[in-house]
Amino acid sequence: NDDAAKFDPEYVKADGKTAMGWEDFARAALPTGSVAQYWDYRNGAALARQAVTKGAQLVMSPADHTYLDQKYTPATTLGLQWAGTHEVPDAYNWDPATEVPDLAADVLGAEGPLWTETLTSLPDLQYLAFPRMAGLAEVGWPPQVQRNWSTFAPRHAAHAAAWKLL
Numbered sequence: 001n002d003d004a005a006k007f008d009p010e011y012v013k014a015d016g017k018t019a020m021g022w023e024d025f026a027r028a029a030l031p032t033g034s035v036a037q038y039w040d041y042r043n044g045a046a047l048a049r050q051a052v053t054k055g056a057q058l059v060m061s062p063a064d065h066t067y068l069d070q071k072y073t074p075a076t077t078l079g080l081q082w083a084g085t086h087e088v089p090d091a092y093n094w095d096p097a098t099e100v101p102d103l104a105a106d107v108l109g110a111e112g113p114l115w116t117e118t119l120t121s122l123p124d125l126q127y128l129a130f131p132r133m134a135g136l137a138e139v140g141w142p143p144q145v146q147r148n149w150s151t152f153a154p155r156h157a158a159h160a161a162a163w164k165l166l
Contacts, residue, residue: 020059026051035108038100039063041083045100052106060096061111066136068114068129079128080118092135092152095144112136130163131156 012019013031020035026047030036036051038044041062048058063070063083071079072087091112097104112133119125134156138147 023047023051026054026056030054030056033057035059037061037111039067039113041065041099045103048100048103052103057106057108058100058103059108059111060099061113062094062099063113065090065094066110066112068112068132068136069116069118072132078119078124080115086132088132088135088156089149091132092139092147093149094139096139097144110136110140126163131159134159 010031018033018035019025019031020037023036023038023040023044024047025034026036027050030051032055034051034054034056035058036048036056037059038048039061040047041064044062052058061067065086067083068091069079070083071081071085073085074081076085096107096110099107114125114129116125119128135152138152
């Protein structure tokens with residue numbers, strides 16, 4: 001789009017910063033070492049590939065697994081469902097390295113966005129973030145071969161009392 005054409009990669013680089021943007025910024029000239037955020041699981045892989053060919057690395061946040069503002073189920077009263085619904089196992093049982101298999105070497109990690117345009121209070125935010133955030137956090141640490149839902153679930157459940165207290 002027109003905004004991508006206005007992006008000046010040297011502005012960010014000259015200040016010693018790393019340019020990071022949604023995968024859409026692959027349409028612009030990117031400084032080497034940029035980071036593109038893969039979010040659009042429906043058709044974003046083409047832009048992610050374009051960003052990588054321009055020297056960028058990737059942070060994986062496919063909306064159907066990581067967007068914490070999506071409903072748990074269709075009956076959930078808070079949140080959106082444009083990317084579907086997902087519960088804790090959905091946030092846990094995916095592998096950032098295989099989301100776009102040919103780009104696995106360019107993946108830095110994962111991120112869980114939580115957009116707040118439909119939330120009106122901190123309890124609303126906490127309801128959508130927890131407990132999925134813990135599942136998503138573990139996705140970013142051990143390799144997929146070291147993760148197992150049956151061992152994670154009891155460790156995850158042990159946090160419930162602390163989250164309620166907080």
